[in-house]
Amino acid sequence: MNNHTTISTNVTTDDGMQQGIAGIPAERKAALLSGRNFWETEPIEELGLPPVTLADGTYGLRHQSGSHDHLAMYDSDPATCFPPGVAIGSSWDPKVAARLGSAIGKEALAQGVHIVLGPGINIKRSPLCGRNFEYYSEDPCLTGALAVAFTRGLQKEGPGVSVKHFAANNQETNRQTISADVDERTLREIYLPAFERVVTEAQPATVMASYNKINGVFAAANPWLLTGLLRDEWGFEGVVVSDWNAVTDRVESLRAGLDLEMPGGSAGHDDDVRAALRSGELQESELDASVARLAGLVKYIPTEPTDVNYAAHHEIARELAADCAVLLKNDAQTLPLGQGVRLAVLGEFAEKLRYQGGGSAHVNATQVDQPLDAIKLLAADRGVSLAYSRGFAIDGAEDTGLLDEARGAARDCDVAVIFAGLDERAESEGIDRENLDLPANQVELIRAVAAIAPRTVVVLSNGGVVSLEGWHDDVDAILEAFLLGQGGGHAIADILFGLANPSGHLAESIPLRLNDHPSSLNFPGERGHVRYGEGVMVGYRYFTTFDSPVRYPFGHGLSYTTFTSSAPQVVVSANEEVTVSLQVTNTGNIAGKHVVQVYVATEAGPVRRPARELRGFAKVYLEPGETTSVSIDLPRRALAYWDIQYSRWVVAPGEYRIQVCQDAATVLHDELISLTGDKIITELTMDTPLGEWFEHPQVGAQVYDALGFTGVDISPEHLAMMSSMTMTQFIHISGLPVEAEVLARVMRDSRPA
Numbered sequence: 001m002n003n004h005t006t007i008s009t010n011v012t013t014d015d016g017m018q019q020g021i022a023g024i025p026a027e028r029k030a031a032l033l034s035g036r037n038f039w040e041t042e043p044i045e046e047l048g049l050p051p052v053t054l055a056d057g058t059y060g061l062r063h064q065s066g067s068h069d070h071l072a073m074y075d076s077d078p079a080t081c082f083p084p085g086v087a088i089g090s091s092w093d094p095k096v097a098a099r100l101g102s103a104i105g106k107e108a109l110a111q112g113v114h115i116v117l118g119p120g121i122n123i124k125r126s127p128l129c130g131r132n133f134e135y136y137s138e139d140p141c142l143t144g145a146l147a148v149a150f151t152r153g154l155q156k157e158g159p160g161v162s163v164k165h166f167a168a169n170n171q172e173t174n175r176q177t178i179s180a181d182v183d184e185r186t187l188r189e190i191y192l193p194a195f196e197r198v199v200t201e202a203q204p205a206t207v208m209a210s211y212n213k214i215n216g217v218f219a220a221a222n223p224w225l226l227t228g229l230l231r232d233e234w235g236f237e238g239v240v241v242s243d244w245n246a247v248t249d250r251v252e253s254l255r256a257g258l259d260l261e262m263p264g265g266s267a268g269h270d271d272d273v274r275a276a277l278r279s280g281e282l283q284e285s286e287l288d289a290s291v292a293r294l295a296g297l298v299k300y301i302p303t304e305p306t307d308v309n310y311a312a313h314h315e316i317a318r319e320l321a322a323d324c325a326v327l328l329k330n331d332a333q334t335l336p337l338g339q340g341v342r343l344a345v346l347g348e349f350a351e352k353l354r355y356q357g358g359g360s361a362h363v364n365a366t367q368v369d370q371p372l373d374a375i376k377l378l379a380a381d382r383g384v385s386l387a388y389s390r391g392f393a394i395d396g397a398e399d400t401g402l403l404d405e406a407r408g409a410a411r412d413c414d415v416a417v418i419f420a421g422l423d424e425r426a427e428s429e430g431i432d433r434e435n436l437d438l439p440a441n442q443v444e445l446i447r448a449v450a451a452i453a454p455r456t457v458v459v460l461s462n463g464g465v466v467s468l469e470g471w472h473d474d475v476d477a478i479l480e481a482f483l484l485g486q487g488g489g490h491a492i493a494d495i496l497f498g499l500a501n502p503s504g505h506l507a508e509s510i511p512l513r514l515n516d517h518p519s520s521l522n523f524p525g526e527r528g529h530v531r532y533g534e535g536v537m538v539g540y541r542y543f544t545t546f547d548s549p550v551r552y553p554f555g556h557g558l559s560y561t562t563f564t565s566s567a568p569q570v571v572v573s574a575n576e577e578v579t580v581s582l583q584v585t586n587t588g589n590i591a592g593k594h595v596v597q598v599y600v601a602t603e604a605g606p607v608r609r610p611a612r613e614l615r616g617f618a619k620v621y622l623e624p625g626e627t628t629s630v631s632i633d634l635p636r637r638a639l640a641y642w643d644i645q646y647s648r649w650v651v652a653p654g655e656y657r658i659q660v661c662q663d664a665a666t667v668l669h670d671e672l673i674s675l676t677g678d679k680i681i682t683e684l685t686m687d688t689p690l691g692e693w694f695e696h697p698q699v700g701a702q703v704y705d706a707l708g709f710t711g712v713d714i715s716p717e718h719l720a721m722m723s724s725m726t727m728t729q730f731i732h733i734s735g736l737p738v739e740a741e742v743l744a745r746v747m748r749d750s751r752p753a
Contacts (some may be wrong), residue, residue: 190536406448
């Protein structure tokens with residue numbers, strides 16, 4: 001790790017820092033809290049802080065040393081395009097995420113970037129989100145583990161990260177004005193945990209506030225989000241920065257807890273802050289806190305020049321890509337390709353690989369491996385004859401000549417490998433997809449070739465899941481490559497020929513129909529609002545809970561080898577943390593990687609829980625015949641739900657099933673445990689529903705006596721009708737002579753001890 005700049009000696013201590021900040025005129029402090037240009041902060045000469053340079057970097061650096069913009073319209077400096085978030089999520093491997101973060105950190109150092117805008121960790125609420133290629137998963141446990149690894153890996157190299165987009169930024173449609181209307185339990189259990197985990201476990205340099213509103217309040221001006229939750233509850237000590245051009249009211253944002261408005265050049269917003277200071281709406285101490293946090297970014301500014309070996313980083317990109325592709329289907333062991341086969345490679349993506357998404361994350365790759373070139377090299381060494389045909393035009397235009405040429409190649413092959421997918425224009429920042437379909441000309445090619453070729457393999461390149469319907473059953477193997485970065489072509493060829501064993505698993509469900517997806521009724525919203533009506537039933541949580549079939553479930557992924565898992569040993573500690581231990585064996589003939597997935601299932605408690613939820617996982621490498629022990633710790637929080645009545649995490653007393661699964665739909669081992677859980681005592685009032693009086697653990701038995709119900713046979717229908725009434729309502733409508741003193745005593749006895 002490189003040496004870093006230190007603030008001048010008069011502010012090296014807390015007192016010194018305060019003195020230095022106090023010496024800066026208030027009028028100037030206002031200007032320090034917005035960037036001086038598109039990618040740099042204002043220098044704070046009074047504190048010895050030079051400009052801090054920021055750049056995009058969720059899967060590769062987009063540093064613009066020339067003309068600046070946020071949508072990749074101008075060229076950026078060459079950098080390694082590593083596998084995007086969709087691929088990293090499919091790796092299910094924190095080591096992969098850490099290597100990615102470390103490599104980007106090294107390139108940031110070399111290019112003079114101090115804060116990298118990434119990782120992007122928003123949950124994939126809908127498969128239509130145009131930016132899903134940047135994000136990891138539909139699950140917060142998987143997302144959080146990968147994000148922590150990425151953040152630690154990058155910040156270990158010296159620069160800082162900006163975790164984004166905080167929060168509930170799950171679509172591109174009307175992204176700068178849309179209100180994500182979502183209940184607190186859903187926020188706490190689905191959309192916030194990954195951010196919480198990064199903040200509390202990896203201490204990111206900055207957190208980026210998103211464009212959207214949350215329940216009608218802009219995220220960049222939301223005091224509950226930026227101060228109450230992020231700082232007071234989670235203990236975040238870094239800088240909160242806006243997404244670019246997200247701030248609509250600088251004073252409101254500053255008071256809410258946003259430190260740095262980006263980009264710069266908004267003199268009007270600086271004037272707003274100055275006016276608020278003069279009027280007393282803002283106190284200078286509020287500015288001082290933000291200036292101090294900005295000054296703290298000095299530790300991410302190196303003092304020594306550095307360099308990076310881009311050729312070596314291209315090899316890393318190849319290695320990471322090979323860990324990310326998901327083998328969805330492999331009938332009759334069609335893959336890997338054998339010696340001496342006659343191979344037809346079809347589809348324009350074979351020579352023009354789609355390897356990244358569009359928008360602000362777009363990387364100016366140092367080089368790009370094309371699958372066709374890599375396949376030709378490997379085929380020559382294996383006596384494989386190869387014919388290539390474009391098969392279709394990427395722009396979707398119908399071309400019968402291309403289709404006929406592909407048919408001809410398919411007639412003379414043993415195996416046809418079709419490269420299909422989505423054009424970058426179909427998936428980009430700023431737009432959402434309208435459907436899950438592949439272009440019609442590609443589907444036509446797949447079906448035509450599958451009807452002719454003895455074996456057909458489809459390799460997919462896409463940032464979000466696509467529908468496999470209409471052709472899935474016609475083909476023999478499907479390799480979901482997603483977007484694999486600049487080394488993807490080489491990685492795909494290695495997997496096809498068996499030089500690499502696929503080990504990716506789906507980080508999101510592939511539905512049979514878009515209308516089957518839980519978000520479909522409420523995406524992308526209307527009249528400025530999108531209602532998160534599915535609540536916590538996001539992705540696989542919905543599909544498993546309601547037994548809704550999918551084409552491939554969350555967690556699915558095949559290998560060229562086979563694995564078995566022993567029945568787990570489940571140990572519950574005194575404070576009800578859980579450890580799951582088991583043995584995994586590679587029972588096949590080649591080395592491979594296996595993902596152990598641990599889910600928790602319960603019906604305990606007063607809230608509806610998903611059928612099962614991922615709570616821990618581990619990826620292990622095994623040689624043929626090798627056995628290894630795996631131990632996965634589940635903290636108590638993994639067993640809890642967010643209780644909106646008590647505003648806290650609660651472990652409900654009762655039974656829990658610890659499930660080791662092949663995927664979210666397939667349980668391999670199921671162990672039952674019982675937990676004492678949290679004993680929550682509600683203090684009864686006259687406005688408490690009668691049902692809670694009856695069920696109260698301390699005084700429930702007294703309530704029947706107090707109401708004169710002892711020995712009275714009350715029908716279930718009458719009990720249900722009464723249970724929703726408050727005690728005041730019940731007394732009023734029943735006309736029973738209930739003694740006030742008796743109720744007062746019961747209420748006193750209901751208080752927690």
